[in-house]
Amino acid sequence: MNVKKLLNNRSFKSVSASIIAILFGLLIGYIILLISNPAQATRGFIIILNGGFNGGLRGVGNTLHNAMPIILTGLSVGFAFKTGLFNIGASGQFILGAFAAIYIGVKWTFIPVGYLWIVALIGAMIAGGIWGAIVGVLKAFRNVNEVITSIMLNYVGMYLVNFLVVSTVFDLTRNQSLSPLNAYLPRGGLDVLFPLSSANIGIIIAIVIAVIMYIILEKTTFGFELKAVGYNREASRYAGINEKKSIIFSMMIAGALAGLGGGLLYLSDIGKHIEVVDILAAEGFNGIPVALLGLSNPIGIIFSGLFVGHMNMGGFYIQRLRFVPEVINMMISIIIYFSALSLAFKSFIENLSKKLGGRTK
Amino acid sequence: MTLSTFYFLVQQTMFYSIPLLIVALGGMYSERSGVVNIALEGTMVIGAFVSLYFMNQMQSTMSGQLLLVLSMLIAAATGMLLSLFHAYASINMKANQVISGTALNLFAPAFAIFTARMLIGVQQVTFMNTYRIPLVPYLSDIPVLGDLFFKNTYITTFVGFGILIIATFVLYKTRFGLRLRACGEHPQAADAAGVNVKKMRYIGVLISGALAGLGGLVLMVPVTTAFDGQVGGYGFLALAVLIFGQWRPGRILFAAFFFGLMKTISAAYTGIPILLALGIPSYMFKMIPYLATIIILTFTSKKSAAPRAAGEPYDAGKR
Numbered sequence: 001m002n003v004k005k006l007l008n009n010r011s012f013k014s015v016s017a018s019i020i021a022i023l024f025g026l027l028i029g030y031i032i033l034l035i036s037n038p039a040q041a042t043r044g045f046i047i048i049l050n051g052g053f054n055g056g057l058r059g060v061g062n063t064l065h066n067a068m069p070i071i072l073t074g075l076s077v078g079f080a081f082k083t084g085l086f087n088i089g090a091s092g093q094f095i096l097g098a099f100a101a102i103y104i105g106v107k108w109t110f111i112p113v114g115y116l117w118i119v120a121l122i123g124a125m126i127a128g129g130i131w132g133a134i135v136g137v138l139k140a141f142r143n144v145n146e147v148i149t150s151i152m153l154n155y156v157g158m159y160l161v162n163f164l165v166v167s168t169v170f171d172l173t174r175n176q177s178l179s180p181l182n183a184y185l186p187r188g189g190l191d192v193l194f195p196l197s198s199a200n201i202g203i204i205i206a207i208v209i210a211v212i213m214y215i216i217l218e219k220t221t222f223g224f225e226l227k228a229v230g231y232n233r234e235a236s237r238y239a240g241i242n243e244k245k246s247i248i249f250s251m252m253i254a255g256a257l258a259g260l261g262g263g264l265l266y267l268s269d270i271g272k273h274i275e276v277v278d279i280l281a282a283e284g285f286n287g288i289p290v291a292l293l294g295l296s297n298p299i300g301i302i303f304s305g306l307f308v309g310h311m312n313m314g315g316f317y318i319q320r321l322r323f324v325p326e327v328i329n330m331m332i333s334i335i336i337y338f339s340a341l342s343l344a345f346k347s348f349i350e351n352l353s354k355k356l357g358g359r360t361k
Numbered sequence: 362m363t364l365s366t367f368y369f370l371v372q373q374t375m376f377y378s379i380p381l382l383i384v385a386l387g388g389m390y391s392e393r394s395g396v397v398n399i400a401l402e403g404t405m406v407i408g409a410f411v412s413l414y415f416m417n418q419m420q421s422t423m424s425g426q427l428l429l430v431l432s433m434l435i436a437a438a439t440g441m442l443l444s445l446f447h448a449y450a451s452i453n454m455k456a457n458q459v460i461s462g463t464a465l466n467l468f469a470p471a472f473a474i475f476t477a478r479m480l481i482g483v484q485q486v487t488f489m490n491t492y493r494i495p496l497v498p499y500l501s502d503i504p505v506l507g508d509l510f511f512k513n514t515y516i517t518t519f520v521g522f523g524i525l526i527i528a529t530f531v532l533y534k535t536r537f538g539l540r541l542r543a544c545g546e547h548p549q550a551a552d553a554a555g556v557n558v559k560k561m562r563y564i565g566v567l568i569s570g571a572l573a574g575l576g577g578l579v580l581m582v583p584v585t586t587a588f589d590g591q592v593g594g595y596g597f598l599a600l601a602v603l604i605f606g607q608w609r610p611g612r613i614l615f616a617a618f619f620f621g622l623m624k625t626i627s628a629a630y631t632g633i634p635i636l637l638a639l640g641i642p643s644y645m646f647k648m649i650p651y652l653a654t655i656i657i658l659t660f661t662s663k664k665s666a667a668p669r670a671a672g673e674p675y676d677a678g679k680r
Contacts, residue, residue: 032475036475036479086459088463138655138658138659142658142659142660142662142663143662143663143665144655144658144659144662145604145658145662147399147459147600148597148600148601148604148654148658149655149658151594151597152597152601152651152652152654152655153651153655154594155594155647155648155651156648156651156652156655159644159645159647159648160644160648162644163642163644163645166644278647285467288463288467289467292460292463324474324475324478324479326471326472326474326475326478327471327475328471329467329468329470329471330468330471330472330475332467333464333465333467333468333471334464334468336460336463336464336467337446337450337461337464337465337468339460340450340454340456340457340460340461340464341450341454341456342456
């Protein structure tokens with residue numbers, strides 16, 4: 001009986017569908033390693049599975065640091081998903097947030113050192129929020145497809161930030177942004193737990209934000225209204241919800257989350273700078289698999305972000321065996337593909353539960 | 362503006378417009394059959410990668426237009442192969458089409474970089490451009506038109522126009538085209554009338570894959586000699602062209618040329634004296650195609666002519 005109950009539980013079905021997708025992705029990843037270098041494949045695969053643990057406590061700290069920005073861009077994409085929108089523009093929102101944080105960190109020297117990072121992070125959220133809100137406004141009032149606008153704004157944002165960096169906070173000799181020396185994030189004790197790693201208070205902020213997003217979505221009228229518009233725009237309007245306002249707010253919040261991710265990553269003291277090159281910020285796109293694997297649930301996103309961060313660290317360490325780290329992105333994309341097929345997994349599990357149900361009778 | 366600058370501008374615009382045209386026409390076939398294909402970007406990457414790798418390997422033994430034609434066939438076949446995964450997910454498994462497309466978009470550049478580094482040790486696939494046709498015999502002697510379309514050109518340009526003509530004819534003048542459109546508008550009615558919706562949608566997605574793969578190669582050949590595992594958002598621009606073109610071939614042609622011109626201005630403004638004299642930073646020029654897309658869509662999206670069933674898995678139970 002208990003097994004049947006478990007199999008019928010909706011969230012159990014979703015989580016097990018994700019896990020099956022992950023297993024498929026790992027399996028195919030192993031096959032890719034086997035094809036490219038049979039002799040080292042098994043060693044390489046074990047390194048990928050170990051992820052950050054390859055580097056001991058330091059590696060684990062780096063996994064946390066790696067997960068921090070993608071948890072936030074994942075929350076950004078996931079929050080928009082919950083409200084019926086596909087925010088593929090986290091990359092642009094992320095880099096604008098990063099620029100705002102660096103700009104404030106470098107230029108606003110009138111703010112006391114201990115508080116500057118907080119102001120810089122608020123600036124990052126505002127910048128990202130504005131970038132996201134543009135998408136929402138165009139969607140709400142002009143019916144412009146949010147997928148197209150947000151992608152176009154990724155490119156506009158990248159070139160805009162390159163321009164702004166060069167004209168305001170530019171380090172000419174290194175072709176990158178200046179360091180926000182007075183606005184580095186505090187370590188928050190994580191340097192004691194994970195010595196020599198990059199981990200700082202950012203991961204704690206990311207987790208706290210995820211919990212806040214969960215409360216907003218699940219426990220407040222505001223969150224309910226946003227989700228209602230996501231499920232059915234017409235019905236929500238009929239129920240008296242201002243659906244235009246909801247769309248704009250939802251994209252603004254999604255943008256602010258991605259922007260905060262950018263701020264947190266670029267305010268760490270490990271020498272991360274905005275480089276003036278024509279490449280979109282990868283952290284924004286990595287938010288999409290994180291959100292999908294986390295089933296757009298903020299708590300789920302914490303775990304999927306840690307998982308993807310862990311895999312990325314594995315990608316870093318397999319370079320020792322001369323494997324190309326892109327294999328990780330291939331594995332993640334395969335995982336996403338299989339989670340898109342999850343409907344089939346779910347019905348498979350449903351069939352299983354029916355069979356079991358028949359037997360218990 | 363001198364006449365030669367104008368000719369230069371038109372020739373450059375061709376290089377950017379033709380791939381957009383080809384890929385957007387591919388997207389049109391997929392969406393009008395009822396499947397949204399946002400994997401166009403990834404499909405372009407994979408088509409360009411495999412065909413340029415073929416070119417890279419064969420250019421010492423073969424050269425000239427035959428190699429280009431073979432590469433084009435390979436690009437189309439590769440794109441078709443990748444789109445098979447999208448078709449299976451969205452048609453057989455009734456998966457979320459945006460998620461499936463996103464997975465392929467993520468997969469393609471990773472695959473290209475991984476494979477390139479495994480096979481040739483570096484990320485970039487280089488090739489020699491021996492395909493430019495300086496003068497098309499006889500046709501280039503036509504005044505004005507000869508200068509515009511038959512000098513400094515590639516066979517890909519003519520292939521692009523050929524595809525436009527065939528695509529338009531098939532969509533509007535054949536029984537197949539009518540059935541395909543019916544599947545995108547009202548699949549239940551099409552099914553009731555005896556049309557095999559699954560098959561039609563498979564064909565639609567496979568055509569989009571072939572054209573997107575081809576478009577990836579067509580984009581790369583005239584403008585670069587090194588492929589770096591990305592096509593710079595061109596697949597997404599093609600989607601915008603499709604929307605701006607209201608899912609109709611004639612308007613798609615116009616839209617593709619508009620965006621091609623925008624891209625030319627952003628990429629080649631240094632060769633256009635008037636624009637160079639303005640002294641605007643290069644970053645601003647680079648933004649132009651993307652900003653223009655947003656502005657155009659702001660004014661054209663209110664009344665959308667999207668196929669009504671695009672993006673929805675077919676459910677026979679809804680008849």
